[in-house]
Amino acid sequence: MNGIKNMVRERLELHGIKPSMQRMAVMEYLMTHRTHPTAEMIFTDLYPDMPTLSKATVYNTLNLLVERGVVRMITIEEKNARFDACMDPHIHFRCRECGAILDVNVEAHWVPAMPAGVTVDMSETYCIGYCAECNQKRVN
């Protein structure tokens, strides 16, 4: 039995995070929804099944997960932060028109040469333009 719950628990414990119900729920949500959700979306979707869930808990949990390097925060959109549990190397694309955020897989992430003494422990690349669908419509 290697269900999703076990994978979620393992991943939390691996990073020294006690797997409470709420943390498991948020983590499972991120692992099963590759949609780069906002904190709000996560809360709204979990709420019906966890009516005592608080938005503060979602924020607390997301902050903890990001701090511990379990998920990444994506700031490709000024308005609100988005979250991504996929740690495989990939970058994000945002469509100016429809707002969609797409994953784009890459071999490895690009980290340019840094000034002496500077160490990098994470990097993100954001590309912005028009997605295939919106490009179609623009031609007409």
Added chain:
Amino acid sequence: MNGIKNMVRERLELHGIKPSMQRMAVMEYLMTHRTHPTAEMIFTDLYPDMPTLSKATVYNTLNLLVERGVVRMITIEEKNARFDACMDPHIHFRCRECGAILDVNVEAHWVPAMPAGVTVDMSETYCIGYCAECNQKRVN
């Protein structure tokens, strides 16, 4: 006489932006301060010399400049947007400890292969870690 004011005016007009006093002031500020300031910082610094300046005008101007591709908006920090008038290829580094944001020059910006039909008109790479000074202190 190729003063800064002329360069500022030219750059605005080149992008079809009417060079009002306020727009010139914001643009000149960005061209002479490579500090990746927030809208707030720009307002606060300009205000003493332009006591009728409104924060809304600073935001309006920055939004216009970004829309027209005259400056870039940097979202390396969730809290507030930062702005950069330097359009030479470079990426940004943020220190986890002291919060400093540094420019790191690169030959050309990395844009990985996109899915068919997707077009990219701008891209940003953000690296996060520890700057040289903070690394020093951490060793001790």
Added chain:
DNA sequence: TTCATTTTTAGAATTATTCTATTTTTATTT
């Protein structure tokens, strides 16, 4: 059980940004 620690919670507080409605400035026409 009792006590201490951690986690969750609701709602208030904060804060960056946008919106609204008005005023000022600039440009155009007579």
Added chain:
DNA sequence: AAATAAAAATAGAATAATTCTAAAAATGAA
């Protein structure tokens, strides 16, 4: 130059994402 139209700037209110606060609940240890 006066009148009109259009664009830009302004003050302050409104919005909304996130954090904070203080209390309650859950967990773990003695």
